[in-house]
Structure formats: C-alpha cells, structure tokens
Amino acid sequence: MGFPNHRCTGRRRQGLREHVFAPMTSSPVPPVADPLSFLSDGGEMGARMRAFDWSATPLGPPERWPQALKTVVGLLLSTTFPMFVAWGPELRFLYNDGYIDVLDGKHPDALGGRFEEVWSELWRDVGPIAARAMNGESSYYENLPLTMTRQGSPQQTWFTFSYSPIRDENGAVAGMFCTCVDTTQMVLAQRERVNEAERLRRLFDQAPGFMAVLRGPEHIFELTNSSYQQLVGHRDLVGKPVREALPEVEGQGFFELLDEVYRSGKAYAGRSMLIALQREPGAPSETRLIDFVFAPILDAEGRTTGIFAEGHDATERHVAEQALRESEQRFRLIADSAPIPMWVTKLDRTRGFVNEAYAQFLGVPYDAALHFDWRARIHPEDVDRVVSESVAGEAERRPFELEARYRRADGAWRWLRSISQPRWGPDGEHVGFIGVATDITEAKEAEAALREVNETLEKRVTERTADLSTALNRLQAEVGERLKAEEALRQAQKMEAVGQLTGGIAHDFNNLLTPIMGGLELIATKIEDPRLKRIAEGALESSRRGAKLTSQLLAFSRIQRISMAPVAVNQVIANMLTLLGHTIGGAVAIRTDLDPEAGYALCDSNQLENAILNLAINARDAMPGGGTLTVSTRLDTLDKGPDHGAGAFVRVRVADTGHGMAPEVLARATEPFYSTKEVGKGTGLGLAQVYGIARQSGGTLRIGSRPGEGTQVDILLPAVAPADESLAPRAETQQRHGTGRRARILLVDDDPDVRTFLAESLRGLDHEVRTAESGAEALAILDHWIPEIALIDYAMPNMHGADLAAAARARLPDLPIVFVTGYAETELLEAALGPGAPVLRKPFSIEALALAVEDNLAPAPTAGRAKG
Known part of the structure; x- marks a missing residue:
C-alpha cells in the first residue's frame, strides 16, 4: 500500500516512530497536531504559501517556522482585511488575499521577497518606519501620501496603516506586522468636497446680488458676501443678531418680515422696497431701493433653522428706468409735434409706437392705432405690390421706400411715400424698423399733369411732321424742365421732412440752454473771484455757441424767426x-x-x-x-x-x-x-x-x-x-436794462427748469410773478387774478401756446402777450395774435427778458386796481 501524498506519509511515519518508541501504557495515544495547519486557510494566498519553496529562503520550511511567525501568518490568512508580515533580518514578505489589490502588478512575485525590493519606490518613505518597528516601536499613520507604481506608472496614493513589531519566544523582535487601508479614493473625494465647498464659497462671495445666511430666531449672521457688505457699508456682521448689526433698519419693517418668514416657514419676495442704511459711521442714512427674497432654511424634519436672504440693489436701475421714461416722454412730445405719420415696428412687424399724426390719418384712438392693420387702408390696386415690397425690404434689413394710395379717415385716397429705416440694438442686433410717411398726392397729381403734357406733346409732334426738328427741340426742352421740376420737388419734400425734425430737436435744446445761460450770466455778474469769473464767462460763451448751433438748426428747418x-x-x-x-x-x-x-x-x-x-x-x-x-x-x-x-x-x-x-x-x-x-x-x-x-x-x-x-x-x-434809416431803432433804446415799472406777470411754461429760471429772474427785476405749468392752470389763475402782461411758452402739451393766448384774450382782450419759445411758428402765432406777435426766442439773456417785458407792457392804469 502506498501513501496518498508526501505530507500524509510523513505524518504516518512520524506516528509509527512515536508508536515504536513510546512506552507501553494502557491509555490511548493522542493524535499528533498538523505542523502546517496555520496555512490551511487564506484562499489564494494560503494555497500559494503552501506551494511555495520556502527552503530557498532564509525562513526555511514552514513546519520549522517559529511559533510567533506561524501565529501571525495564520492570523492574516484568516481575514480579508489587507495585512502583511515582514520577517527576519531581510524582512521577507508574506501577505493575504486582501493585500493583493494593494500590490497591483507586484503580485505574486512579492511573496517571499525582501520588503525593500518589493516596495523599492516607497522605501525612502516606509524604510525608516520599518526600522522603528524592528527596534520594537509601533507606528500608526493616517492618510499618509505615498507615490507607488501602479499599472506601470507612478501614481499618488494615500494609506492609513500601522507597523507593529513581532517578538519571538525569547522576546526579541524577529519581524513586523502591518494592517493597512487604501484611502486614496476617500482622500480624493474629501478634497473634491473641500474644493467644491471653496468653489461654492467663491461663487457665493462673487455673486452680483447681495446674499446672507441668518441662523436661529434672532437671525444671527452666519455668512455674507461682498455685495451684501457693499450694501451695508462693510461692517463686522458675522456672529451678530441682525437687530444689533443693523440698528438703523429698526422700524422699517424688515425685521418683522424676517420674524414672519422664520415663524411661518414661507418665503417672502419684495420689489423696489426702500431701505435706509448708515453706510459710513457718523454719516447720515442713505436710502436705497432693493429687490430681495427671504427664504427659510429647513432641517431634515422640515423645521426652520435660519433664513437665506438674497437680492439686488435696484437704485441705479430705478434711476435708469425713470430717465428712460422721461426720455420716452420727450421723444413722444417731439414725435407728436411732427405733422407726418411716424411709427416704430418690432421684429414681429407689430407697432411698438405711433405718433399722433399716424392715429389722426387712420381716424382711430392712439391705442387702436398700435394694432390697426394698415394693409386694410391700401388701395386694392396697390396692396399686393406694397405688401410684397415691404416684406422684401424688411428681409434685406436696409432702408427702403414704398409708394401707394391709402384711404384717409375722411374717406379720401391719398398718395403716401413711406421711408423705413432698420433699428439696431446696443449690441448691433436687428430689433425692427422706424418709419415716416409723407403725403405726395400733390406731387403725384403734378406727375399726372406732366404725363398729360407729354401726351399732348406727342400728339403735336405727330400732327406737325412738317416741322419735326422744331417740335423735337421744343419737346426736349420741356422734358428737361419737367425733370428739373421733379428733382426740385423731391429735394423740397426731403428738406421739409428733415427740417421739421431738426426744428423739434432745436426747440428742446433751447429749453435746456435758457436756464443754463441765464444762471451763468447771473453768476458771472455776482462773483468777485477772477478765476471763477473767467470760468463762468467761459461756460457762458460755450452755452452761447450751443445757442448758435440751435439757431443754425432752426435756420436749416426754416421755422426760425x-x-x-x-x-x-x-x-x-x-x-x-x-x-x-x-x-x-x-x-x-x-x-x-x-x-x-x-x-x-x-x-x-x-x-x-x-x-x-x-x-x-x-x-x-x-x-x-x-x-x-x-x-x-x-x-x-x-x-x-x-x-x-x-x-x-x-x-x-x-x-x-x-x-x-x-x-x-x-x-x-x-x-x-x-x-x-x-x-x-x-x-x-x-x-x-x-x-x-x-x-x-x-x-x-x-x-x-x-x-x-x-x-x-x-x-x-x-x-x-x-x-x-429813419425807421431804425435809436441807440439809446438798445441799452435799456429793465428800468420800467413793477408789473404783475403771468408766466406759463411746462418745463420746470425754464419756469423756475424765468420766475426768479423776473422777481429779481422787482416784478410780481405767478407761474403755471399748463394752459388749464393758467386759465384758472386768470379767473381770480389779472396780470399786466403774460409770458407764454409756445410748444406745450394738451393746450398749445397759441390756443392759450386766444383763450386768455377772450377773457382779457387787452392783455399783452409775449411768446417765450425755442422756435417761432410764425403762421400759427399770427393766426392767434395777428402779424407781429412779440416773441422772446430761447435762449436769451436777462437783459433781453427785461426789455421784452418793458417793451410790451401796456401804459400804466391811471385809476383802479386789479383784483387778486
């Protein structure tokens, strides 16, 4: 009979020897323990250790290993937690299945190898730690960075591990034992969380809107960003309750809103709310407009633990919106003063704006004119052509002209020529078109007459063949005259349209320059400092040049008196x-x-x-x-x-x-x-x-x-x-400076700056002045107060200056009236007051104002006083 294997034979032979030499006794013989039982577990590494030729290493056959080594190897093979043992002076390497992934490509050659050779790339870092362990000192490291070779290239890793000495039966350190955890992914994840938190913190701090995090029912500042600090004046807020940190806000309702959001757990949004803040120590409070949201911060159970405050300082936006509204009002006033239809379209071809002349042509209210289908008013013979040309012109995004017949509100067909110009946004994007239309009916009728002339000429040429040369010469001359007339008519119409627009613009500039020139004139005459006097006189001269420019614009528009x-x-x-x-x-x-x-x-x-x-x-x-x-x-x-x-x-x-x-x-x-x-x-x-x-x-x-x-x-x-020359004014008349009597003056002007300047200047000349900003207000004053002269702005909304003058004359037929205007519409003025209506053209000096009043005052009454 043979033995199944060598190991079993050895045990049986040993058993026989023990049986032969054992003393004879009557009790049974106990079984002999397996010397390699400590290698019986361990999965792959247990099998490799059992099959390994240990006799070729200083450790020798496993059955002769020291008990301490057997014990610790049995321990590491019994667990999947990454472990290894380094034994003997050469620190021969033994490890379990859990350590295979740590070794990566070094497995399985690392088994039985020298520690220094197995981890040669780490020896500079771990060699000193191993030396301390061999000297009897235990070590523990958490998340130690190590650069090891993985997949053929150096990679940064992190490990948490301990090195412990292993003592033999005599108490001497014979090796070291290591348990370890690869914490690389954990460290990288933690770093990512830290980086993400830092990124979020930077985003929070760099957010354009103001942000703050408040904790607890007392709303203690936990976090604020730069915009919030800029809003409140860069204060030390963190850790302070809001009522202590911002005491000047008490009584403005914001603290109560915070209390309500914390109590109810419901967010609150505020828009354009006023808040007064003391942004500098000792400085007066500054009022700002803010848009904000108070949002509750909830815990896992849904309880409110704090409030997130976020918003924007809307003060500059509000100022810009107000300026835009004022600009739109000025534009509307200018556009409504134009006698020709004007409109602004959007990208979807809908009207965003039309002027008064546009609505009047259609005979519909302004709001209805915005949505009126203008195609319904085109002559049936022109509609297909005009719509096609309009679509093509808009597609090219270039200026284009259209001519067609349109039915006016009174039913009459009128020829209109429209000019559409593309509009561009602040970034150069196309946003629509702006257009104007002029009535060219008379021009078309002239063209028809010219065609009739041509037909007559052709007939005459046919009838007078005997005198063909003379007839042809006459025809060429007449055709040339016709072409000249057409060109002159075109230029006249173009100049008329642009002139009306420039006249309106110059009028607004004159309104702006009037108080500027008057104020500078007063400053220049009152101050004594030579340098400031030169500055004031220089500014006055610049404003006079501006007045000269508006004068040139008015001359170009041909409405300047x-x-x-x-x-x-x-x-x-x-x-x-x-x-x-x-x-x-x-x-x-x-x-x-x-x-x-x-x-x-x-x-x-x-x-x-x-x-x-x-x-x-x-x-x-x-x-x-x-x-x-x-x-x-x-x-x-x-x-x-x-x-x-x-x-x-x-x-x-x-x-x-x-x-x-x-x-x-x-x-x-x-x-x-x-x-x-x-x-x-x-x-x-x-x-x-x-x-x-x-x-x-x-x-x-x-x-x-x-x-x-x-x-x-x-x-x-x-x-x-x-x-x-006998009719020329005398020199001494030109030098007067308001030396006449004190008078009662009614001043009417819709521009507050001009009205204030004129009133103060007239009072400075010792006149009694009452002011009105509209025709209705002026007529109400005339019901209980009789002035000796009225100064009326010509271009005013609702009631025109000429209409007001006519209504005032209906109450006081002998009331002297002087028009104060940026441009003088001569025909309308003369229609209201007759030829030679006195006009004081903006801008003007205080001396000119004084002379205008003095020259137009009626003789002083000899008896009786005015009421009021």
Missing part, C-alpha cells in the same frame, strides 16, 4: 474778410470781385454770414494742398423757377480751385447729413443749411462742379431797395 431786411451784401462780405482769413488759413489765397451794382438783398445778415462762412470752410477742405478762394457778387435777372419767383436777384458766388465733385456727389450735395468727409470731419448739414437760408429769403442755390476743376456755389437772394 429771422430778421429779414435789406442787407448791403458787399459790405457784409468786406466785413468778413478778416474772419475768413483766420478761418481758412494762409495756405488758401482769398480774392474778391464785388460788383458795386449788386446793391441790397432781402435776407438776414447773420444768416448770410453763416452761409458764406460754411461755403468757405467747404472750399478750404476741398483744397488740402492750398489754392484760391474767390468771393464775388453780381446783379442777375431770373425767370420764375420751381424754387423761386421771377425778378432781380443778388448773386453771391463762392468759388474754389479744389478737387471738385463727381456727378453723383453733386446730385446729393444739398441732402441733409450727406457728407463725403471722414467720420468726425463734418455733419453733412453745411450745404443743406445754406440752401435753407437761401429758400427762407425767397431765393435759391445753384452749384456747379467738375472733378479736378473746382466748385462754384451761387446764393441767389431777392434784390431790394435800401432800408429807410
């Missing part, structure tokens, strides 16, 4: 030569050719000077390398033209030797805002303004130019006889 009188044209030019020399510089030579027979022209001398100066500046810009500027005058006789009457005209010509204009530029030279100069080098209003000045005087403008041959511009003004 100007002083039309016979002007010695040659004398005006002679007086300007020094100014022209300084303006255009030494590189340009100035020559004059003034005809003594030119005589006098009907115009405003200041406007004529502006026109010549504008033309001279344009000529200088056309001669960057130098050249010659020639100013000449002649007396011409002209036949009636499309833009002027027939008769004698004084021609003022400004010619240069510059680079000239191409035909396409020349065709648009008088268009407003059209300029070939670089951005910032010109407004495009120069020639348009000169054209407006000539037309106001009853004349016109002619321009001739070719590339490389220079440009000549002719201002044609009606020739008149010289003025009667």
